[in-house]
Amino acid sequence: MADMTSQLIPDFLYGTAWKEERTAALVEAALRAGFHGIDTANQRRHYFEAGVGEGLAAAYGSGVATRGELFLQTKFTYRSGQDHRLPYDPAASLSVQVAQSMASSLEHLGTDYVDSYVLHGPASGYEWTEADAEVWEAMRKERDAGRTRLLGVSNVSLDHLKQMMERNSEAPALVQNRCYARAGWDREVRRFCSQRQIIYQGFSLLTANIGVLRSSLVTGLAGRENATGAQIVFAFARGVGILPLTGTSSAEHMRQDLDCARVELSMEEMRAIEGIAG
DSSP: OOOGGGSOOOSSEEEOTTOGGGHHHHHHHHHHHTOOEEEOOSOTTTOOHHHHHHHHHHHHHTTSOOGGGOEEEEEEOOGGGOOSOOSSOTTSOHHHHHHHHHHHHHHHHTSSOEEEEEEOSOSSSSSOOHHHHHHHHHHHHHHHTTSEEEEEEESOOHHHHHHHHHTTOOOOSEEEEEOOGGGTTTHHHHHHHHHTTOEEEEEOTTTTOHHHHTSHHHHHHHHHHTOOHHHHHHHHHHHTTEEEEEOOOOHHHHHHHHGGGGOOOOHHHHHHHHTSOO
């Protein structure tokens, strides 16, 4: 396994939730379009992680990419977030469940390490619990054993993060949250991350903000830049320090989303988008 510092985290991730039988083909299509980062989870309820592995294998076989060129991110999901298709023994301790879930993910993805391992969401919507502390310590052991490079948390509030730090726990390398424009695009959590050099990943940037895409501000900027509304939102996100995810099933939209890098927005325009529904 190469040294962690030798691999940069891509500035755009392809998300694989809700793809079911299309997962393998869409992962291969995303890699062909130019994505180098794939986000998944060992949660069969919403993801088909083995299908991700099939798509990766097809891309490797056709020379589209090599494992060393990619950033693979998966997640540990508590029993409450799963259906009956569990990647671990529900009677085992949480620490054992983490190890079993990781072993299953590595098998699914056809690799001996992932680049990022994420706690899919805390056990409680209100606080960082003893269960979370146990899971986080087990995840640290997976990292120390070389089975992941980075550790992260997802679907967390500012209180979760503050409580996590108060317990003298190791800070996550990254946070992944859903971004609502009406909440300032998760402004408080983003500020917390920025102050601590924690990478902030944002998902549902489009689906959670349909009104923003239809706003005169975004449509006007799209017209000026000869861009799509999605490209404007993704350019804004990257401009304010959000590493975006997209889960589009369209090969054309995949290419368009990556091409958002050509869109140039001023600080005033980014502030206007940030406050559009905040």
